[in-house]
Amino acid sequence: MSLAQFWFVLIGILFTGYFVLEGFDFGVGMLMPILGKGSDTRRRVVLNTIGPVWDGNEVWLITAGGAMFAAFPEWYASLFSGFYLALLLLLVALILRICAIEYRAKINDPRWRAWCDAGIGIGSWVPALAWGWVFANLVRGVPLNGDRQVVGSVSDLLSPYALLGGVTTAVLFALHGAIFLALKTGGEVRDSARRAVRVLFVPAAVIAGGFALWTQLAYGSGWTWGAVAAAVLGLLAAGGATTVGRDGWAFVGTTLTIAAATVLLVGSLYPNVMPSTIDPAFDLTVDNASSSHYTLQVMSWAAVLVTPVVLIYQGWTYWVFRKRLTVEQIPAPTGLPIKRP
Amino acid sequence: MDTLDISRWQFGITTVYHFVFVPLTIGLAPLIAMMQTAWVVTGDEKWYRLTKFFGKLFLINFALGVATGIVQEFQFGMNWSEYSRFIGDVFGAPLALEALVAFFMESTFIGLWVFGWTRLPKLVHLATIWMVAIGVNASAYFIVAANSFMQHPVGARYNPETGRAELESIWALLTNNTTLAAFPHVVAGSFLTAGTFVAGIAGWWMVRNARSGDADKLEQARTMWRPAARASLVVIAVAGSAVLLTGDIQGKLMFEQQPMKMASAESLCHTETDPDFSVLTVGTHNNCDSVVHVLKVPYVLPYLAEGKFDGVTLDGVVDLQKTYNVKYGPGDYRPNLFVTYWSFRAMIGLAAGSVLLLFVGFWMTRGGRVPDQRWYSWLSLLAIPAPFLANSAGWVFTEMGRQPWAIVPNPTGDPNIRMTVQQAVSEHAPGTVLFSLIVFTLLYGVLAAVWFYLIRRYTIAGPDEPARHDGPPADEQLSFAY
Numbered sequence: 012m013s014l015a016q017f018w019f020v021l022i023g024i025l026f027t028g029y030f031v032l033e034g035f036d037f038g039v040g041m042l043m044p045i046l047g048k049g050s051d052t053r054r055r056v057v058l059n060t061i062g063p064v065w066d067g068n069e070v071w072l073i074t075a076g077g078a079m080f081a082a083f084p085e086w087y088a089s090l091f092s093g094f095y096l097a098l099l100l101l102l103v104a105l106i107l108r109i110c111a112i113e114y115r116a117k118i119n120d121p122r123w124r125a126w127c128d129a130g131i132g133i134g135s136w137v138p139a140l141a142w143g144w145v146f147a148n149l150v151r152g153v154p155l156n157g158d159r160q161v162v163g164s165v166s167d168l169l170s171p172y173a174l175l176g177g178v179t180t181a182v183l184f185a186l187h188g189a190i191f192l193a194l195k196t197g198g199e200v201r202d203s204a205r206r207a208v209r210v211l212f213v214p215a216a217v218i219a220g221g222f223a224l225w226t227q228l229a230y231g232s233g234w235t236w237g238a239v240a241a242a243v244l245g246l247l248a249a250g251g252a253t254t255v256g257r258d259g260w261a262f263v264g265t266t267l268t269i270a271a272a273t274v275l276l277v278g279s280l281y282p283n284v285m286p287s288t289i290d291p292a293f294d295l296t297v298d299n300a301s302s303s304h305y306t307l308q309v310m311s312w313a314a315v316l317v318t319p320v321v322l323i324y325q326g327w328t329y330w331v332f333r334k335r336l337t338v339e340q341i342p343a344p345t346g347l348p349i350k351r352p
Numbered sequence: 353m354d355t356l357d358i359s360r361w362q363f364g365i366t367t368v369y370h371f372v373f374v375p376l377t378i379g380l381a382p383l384i385a386m387m388q389t390a391w392v393v394t395g396d397e398k399w400y401r402l403t404k405f406f407g408k409l410f411l412i413n414f415a416l417g418v419a420t421g422i423v424q425e426f427q428f429g430m431n432w433s434e435y436s437r438f439i440g441d442v443f444g445a446p447l448a449l450e451a452l453v454a455f456f457m458e459s460t461f462i463g464l465w466v467f468g469w470t471r472l473p474k475l476v477h478l479a480t481i482w483m484v485a486i487g488v489n490a491s492a493y494f495i496v497a498a499n500s501f502m503q504h505p506v507g508a509r510y511n512p513e514t515g516r517a518e519l520e521s522i523w524a525l526l527t528n529n530t531t532l533a534a535f536p537h538v539v540a541g542s543f544l545t546a547g548t549f550v551a552g553i554a555g556w557w558m559v560r561n562a563r564s565g566d567a568d569k570l571e572q573a574r575t576m577w578r579p580a581a582r583a584s585l586v587v588i589a590v591a592g593s594a595v596l597l598t599g600d601i602q603g604k605l606m607f608e609q610q611p612m613k614m615a616s617a618e619s620l621c622h623t624e625t626d627p628d629f630s631v632l633t634v635g636t637h638n639n640c641d642s643v644v645h646v647l648k649v650p651y652v653l654p655y656l657a658e659g660k661f662d663g664v665t666l667d668g669v670v671d672l673q674k675t676y677n678v679k680y681g682p683g684d685y686r687p688n689l690f691v692t693y694w695s696f697r698a699m700i701g702l703a704a705g706s707v708l709l710l711f712v713g714f715w716m717t718r719g720g721r722v723p724d725q726r727w728y729s730w731l732s733l734l735a736i737p738a739p740f741l742a743n744s745a746g747w748v749f750t751e752m753g754r755q756p757w758a759i760v761p762n763p764t765g766d767p768n769i770r771m772t773v774q775q776a777v778s779e780h781a782p783g784t785v786l787f788s789l790i791v792f793t794l795l796y797g798v799l800a801a802v803w804f805y806l807i808r809r810y811t812i813a814g815p816d817e818p819a820r821h822d823g824p825p826a827d828e829q830l831s832f833a834y
Contacts, residue, residue, distance in 0.1 A: 059833045063463035066418065070455045076425050077448035084440020084516075091429025091436075092778040098426055099788045103795060106419040110799055113415035116834050117806055159437075160779055302441040303511070303518040313449055321456045328460055331471055342829050347809050 014311060015301035018082035019284070021314060023277040025078055027270050029071035030142070030180075031187075034269050036065045038188015040108065040135025041181075044128060046192065046203045051124065052338045053200055058112065058131070059341070060195040063332050065112065067325055069105070081310050085159060085300035086284040093153060093161025093285075094145055097168070101141050108134020119346035139181040144168075146276050147176025147222075150230050155287035159295065167288075172225060179222040182215040183272065187265040190249060194258035197335040208253045208261070216246055219268070223275060230279040238278060242271035355785055356777045359431045362789040364751070366423050368744050369796050373417040373803075375743050378492055378539065379546025380410050381458075381485040383587065385478075392478050398576040405815035406550065412806045414462065416799060423792065425451075431785060435758050435776035442508045442519045443498055446526070450494035458487030469831040492542070493535050500530035502759050503750070504609050510768035517759075517769045530609065533602040534750075540594035541703075541746065545739040547587030548706040551713060553811055554581035555723075555732030562724035573722050576815075582717055588710045595703060600656070607657040607666070610760055612676070612685060613753035615669045616692040618653060619643050622668035629653040633693065640669050640689065680761065680770070687755040691748065698745035705738025 012020075039061050047054030061068075079087040091098060111130025115123075151172055154163035189211055192204035220243065227239050249264030280286070284300050287293035301307065384406050391399035425447070428436050436443075461483035468477050501508075507524030508517045519525065554577045561573035607614045615621075619633050621640035629652035630645050654664035667675075669686055676685040712731060716723040754760050761770035 055833055062834050063467040066463055067456065067460035070451060070459050073422065073425055073455055074451040077451040080440055081444030081448040084436055084444055087429045087440060088433035088436040091426060092433035095430055095780065095784060098430060099791060102423050102426060103791060105422055106795060109419040110415055112834060114806065306441050306445055306519045309522045310445060310448060313452060317452050325460055328464055331464065332467060340829050341833050347813055
């Protein structure tokens, strides 16, 4: 395997980590208003399941972006300038989410919290929809010209396949989040999370199944059938385990599904990183978009040395906060009142 | 306005905004770690309350630092794609290292610190805030290394086949003399910011409690706010000296490596031997069309440039422009003289605000005194924004002083590794970039208002009462929840 291929795989792994970890963060944010309807304490239970970890989860995206810049500058440049408005939308959503989560409890006032909840909702729904749409467009190809610029209008990016990709990540993340909540909470919140899993399961299976088949038939290669099979297996395991109340195994199931779906998309992309719909000669590939050998070598050493350490301390964080959360454990609001008393 | 201007405005606005919050994070994380260490070591309750109090303010600030940082990471590719293509091989490495080494560390351990008060053993919990403090400073190192490459490219060669700059030595990149001077300057500036923040708030509270007429509050002023104020004044003293020292080293490097930047900083239009340091100029036109030096000080400039008081010849803007025209082809190689001149002076002048608080503060609290003068509480509050503004002015000077370059040619390096901002910008329609500029500016404006509101409210609310002890949780309740 060449170093460029190794880095393609590594970036695939970084995005897999991002989608698996932020997948349930987004799901939690998407479900918070539904599962916590009418009770602020229940909403806080839902939100605090990701309290200590969401920030670290988000860094997977920053690292994936940085790795892309370092290992495939041509890819980074064409993708980020080509998907300009999509990324702008994503950035606004992520900014709103970060501030809404951090500031929600700072002021003890229903309207303040409602604004923050809206921020968390937008900041979770928009990326959940946008990521699938961006990746589907990437697999499908974009109007990339000979100067490595994405040309054409926004309507080129609104194909049925790409839109289905967006819906797929949204339902999968929602399901993943519901299963995560069933695993991380107890009592009434867990019951409603399990109900959400049951409601979401069939639509998620149908939509994601359709998208996976479409991807495989139109863009896949022989071995990616394995990824399709793993995704299906994971989803079935998630459904089965939820039915018998084994939340941990259900979570393993959707984790497998999301990881396999990412592998399917990234695998279907290979050996391109950004195929052109104008002329295959304009395709950006793993070979023609990569950095120099030396840069890839340096980055490989850094990745090999540091990544295990990151995995250990992030894993430890999940271990420290492993207990289920219930409404009884949520302390009374400590925020200041909106007006000075 | 064309795409280039709008893109430059956008990068300027988003970066300056980012760097309002970042220095406070970089400086305050270690200060909070020290407060918590003082509590763990001495068991003195006041350090615990101060840790919690400044911890709250730290978190309000941290959120915006993170939120605005993501934009920076994406913006190179979005608005400066030609730059990213040319330099990604070199520039991407420190960015990726920053995320891998520093961002993971700070973001993971901040979660452990915030939620771990009753979940982790005391010493492990203390270690988490130290990890955050190390992480935020490590991230500063990597991003300053990336920026320093733009100011003084080293460790790379130009590959004519690909038309790109390629990394030759990561070691040379990470030990760039510009990095080694700029990083301590940035960190010292951040400690100055955080020290002033703590000293300002502690000073204001000290006076407030002393004037309240309440014996308990006066006691709190004496036993908690006074030690906090004096400790942070020591931080200001150390950080201020470091700012001065590293600034001087950096200035000498700049005279050597980026003469155009320093010539514009001094409004030095024509090459002179032993020019005077200009304190005030007036001019109706920019860039040496009409600049009148009103106030000048001798000997300072030769010392700043080469550490000698005489016998120093410095190049002027007009002469450098001629040299560059020969060297790099026709073009305007002059930065905005007005901005570089005044941002340099604003940086130095505003940093002096902290120094004023330092001397006055030490005098007012000498020999166990607790000041109750209203003017001192005003001075404390007014000193707080000064280092923030000085940081912004310093970065505006550094970045606008390198115009029109995105990558300034290294006078002793590969001359092919250079790029003007004109060559660096993405091929977007002006309307597209203008739209994102408006979106970011409005969003950032609203968030800045929220940030200020929260910081103000929580400063006025003061620390929690000491009753809440963090032992093992009695009823399994979380010690903190969003």
